[in-house]
Amino acid sequence: MARIQLYDTTLRDGSQGEGVNFSLQDKLLITRKLDALGFDYIEGGYPLSNPKDFEYFQQAAELSLKHARVCAFGMTRRRGVMAENDVGMRALIDSQAPVVTIVGKSWDLHVEEILRVNEAENLAMIRDSVEFVVSQGREVIYDAEHFFDGYLHNPEFALATIRAAQEAGATMAVLCDTNGGSLPEQIARTVGIACDTLKIPIGIHTHNDGDLATANSLAAVAAGAVQVQGTINGIGERCGNADLVCVAANLSLKQEHEVLDGKGVRHLTELSRYVYELANMNFRNNQPFVGASAFAHKGGMHVHAVNRIAHSYEHIEPQVVGNVRRVLVSELSGRSNIVAKATKYKLEQDADLMAKILERVQDLESEGYQFEAAEASFDLLIKKVAGNYEAMFERMHYRVNVETDQKSQPVTEATVKLRVNGEVRHEVAEGDGPVNALDSALRKALNGAYPGLEEMHLVDYKVRVINSTEGTAARVRVVIESRDKEEIWSTIGVSENVIEASWLALVDSVEYKLLKDAGHFKIEAMSAAD
Numbered sequence: 001m002a003r004i005q006l007y008d009t010t011l012r013d014g015s016q017g018e019g020v021n022f023s024l025q026d027k028l029l030i031t032r033k034l035d036a037l038g039f040d041y042i043e044g045g046y047p048l049s050n051p052k053d054f055e056y057f058q059q060a061a062e063l064s065l066k067h068a069r070v071c072a073f074g075m076t077r078r079r080g081v082m083a084e085n086d087v088g089m090r091a092l093i094d095s096q097a098p099v100v101t102i103v104g105k106s107w108d109l110h111v112e113e114i115l116r117v118n119e120a121e122n123l124a125m126i127r128d129s130v131e132f133v134v135s136q137g138r139e140v141i142y143d144a145e146h147f148f149d150g151y152l153h154n155p156e157f158a159l160a161t162i163r164a165a166q167e168a169g170a171t172m173a174v175l176c177d178t179n180g181g182s183l184p185e186q187i188a189r190t191v192g193i194a195c196d197t198l199k200i201p202i203g204i205h206t207h208n209d210g211d212l213a214t215a216n217s218l219a220a221v222a223a224g225a226v227q228v229q230g231t232i233n234g235i236g237e238r239c240g241n242a243d244l245v246c247v248a249a250n251l252s253l254k255q256e257h258e259v260l261d262g263k264g265v266r267h268l269t270e271l272s273r274y275v276y277e278l279a280n281m282n283f284r285n286n287q288p289f290v291g292a293s294a295f296a297h298k299g300g301m302h303v304h305a306v307n308r309i310a311h312s313y314e315h316i317e318p319q320v321v322g323n324v325r326r327v328l329v330s331e332l333s334g335r336s337n338i339v340a341k342a343t344k345y346k347l348e349q350d351a352d353l354m355a356k357i358l359e360r361v362q363d364l365e366s367e368g369y370q371f372e373a374a375e376a377s378f379d380l381l382i383k384k385v386a387g388n389y390e391a392m393f394e395r396m397h398y399r400v401n402v403e404t405d406q407k408s409q410p411v412t413e414a415t416v417k418l419r420v421n422g423e424v425r426h427e428v429a430e431g432d433g434p435v436n437a438l439d440s441a442l443r444k445a446l447n448g449a450y451p452g453l454e455e456m457h458l459v460d461y462k463v464r465v466i467n468s469t470e471g472t473a474a475r476v477r478v479v480i481e482s483r484d485k486e487e488i489w490s491t492i493g494v495s496e497n498v499i500e501a502s503w504l505a506l507v508d509s510v511e512y513k514l515l516k517d518a519g520h521f522k523i524e525a526m527s528a529a530d
């Protein structure tokens with residue numbers, strides 16, 4: 001099978017996604033990461049667009065990348081202007097980027113109605129721009145915008161545009177499904193024709209408006225394309241670009257093409273999460289290959305089978321893309337889900353205990369608990385039902401007061417009374433709201449007894465109404481996410497009272513941390529039998 005180049009445009013087309021805004025530092029960090037994983041090209045930005053993108057190229061030049069070539073992106077010269085006098089062309093050259101990607105028009109509609117030039121002038125704009133940049137010693141990749149729509153309406157003109165780019169010295173013509181509405185058969189047919197027409201290699205750049213960006217990229221490769229452009233996690237304009245994480249995994253694992261130097265695929269999960277973190281976006285749990293749910297098994301029959309042969313319900317082994325298998329516990333669980341979770345405590349042989357845990361889970365889930373989102377509370381539940389739970393403190397009492405004079409911000413105060421190692425402790429604390437005040441008072445009461453608590457903090461707090469038909473008497477489910485230096489964990493509380501539900505989740509979170517520090521829990525992936 002062939003070597004396929006991966007061209008990442010997270011920093012340019014990805015930045016065109018709604019809500020995405022990378023700082024200069026983020027862009028440089030992502031560049032380093034992509035280079036380390038073996039990406040071939042990194043499109044860093046549009047130097048004419050803004051000072052940050054211009055500065056990026058100055059700093060990227062200092063990065064001593066091992067593998068990737070950095071590309072500056074821009075459009076062909078404006079109509080009626082010589083390429084050497086065009087501000088966009090000058091910005092591309094001044095960027096000092098070794099590779100310049102020039103986007104030009106392929107669809108006669110855009111030429112006539114958007115640029116408002118004739119076809120001959122558009123061909124001259126492409127030719128002049130590519131020739132000028134090549135004359136400045138740069139490699140030129142030519143992005144043929146709207147190529148597939150253009151080919152449908154006027155195939156001779158669309159092909160003439162990429163021929164012009166080839167004749168002017170471009171090293172690659174990348175056919176863009178800019179509106180993202182093409183289907184795989186259309187992509188394959190058109191790429192095949194372009195491959196037969198040109199001598200230079202063909203690349204593919206797809207958008208996801210029909211949810212087909214990955215399929216269209218693979219169809220293009222099957223028809224002869226040797227470069228795929230896309231973004232990490234598929235972020236980008238409108239519905240996004242082809243997700244290079246999925247494209248790379250499919251090309252490498254399903255079609256045995258060589259991508260990412262043969263090594264990067266097993267770091268795809270880490271890369272995906274790294275980019276989400278820097279983009280300040282939530283992880284997409286159901287993202288294929290790398291999402292937290294991509295290898296999470298919930299249905300009891302699935303878990304039963306996966307315990308015997310993992311690939312009975314998995315298309316690849318999770319570790320080949322750096323992901324892990326997970327077993328979820330819920331009302332849909334059978335004994336196998338519980339057994340899988342209990343293996344790390346070596347309790348799985350105790351059939352009565354497994355049945356008791358399952359019964360307890362089903363009872364609690366009928367009250368509104370959901371353990372799949374609260375694995376730390378489930379670990380505590382196993383200990384409690386197994387009879388080897390030791391309370392690290394005894395809860396005696398708590399109270400929360402909120403006072404407001406209607407003129408200033410409400411003041412929230414919590415009081416917590418505990419017995420810790422035989423000593424009664426009674427503490428009060430103020431906070432930004434009841435959960436924060438309770439958390440502060442609980443920590444004050446435990447102060448000195450468990451120093452590890454200082455490194456733990458809350459990172460997320462979610463409330464859901466469970467039986468909404470009951471109005472204000474409805475039950476609420478609170479899920480709290482906490483972290484320390486080494487782990488993130490989630491706990492749950494359910495009650496008619498939001499403060500009580502929060503308190504239950506908070507206490508579980510602190511108890512999990514204290515028991516973990518005392519060596520009671522080990523973080524292990526489920527080990528399946530194959």
Ligand SMILES: CC(=O)SCCNC(=O)CCNC(=O)[C@H](O)C(C)(C)COP(=O)(O)OP(=O)(O)OC[C@H]1O[C@@H](n2cnc3c(N)ncnc32)[C@H](O)[C@@H]1OP(=O)(O)O
Binds near residue numbers: 114145237
């Ligand atoms: C498919 C893609 O994703 S292409 C990349 C799209 N990305 C972006 O637009 C983000 C960065 N863009 C920008 O910062 C700005 O749009 C700039 C700096 C490029 C241009 O800004 P402005 O000069 O203010 O122009 P504006 O954005 O309003 O309009 C685009 C101009 O470029 C012209 N143009 C558009 N495409 C091309 C092209 N391929 N070749 C030549 N000229 C073009 C248009 O005709 C229009 O010029 P006109 O006003 O003289 O008719």
Ligand SMILES: CC(=O)C(=O)O
Binds near residue numbers: 143145177207
């Ligand atoms: C070049 C590009 O981003 C597009 O045509 O979609």
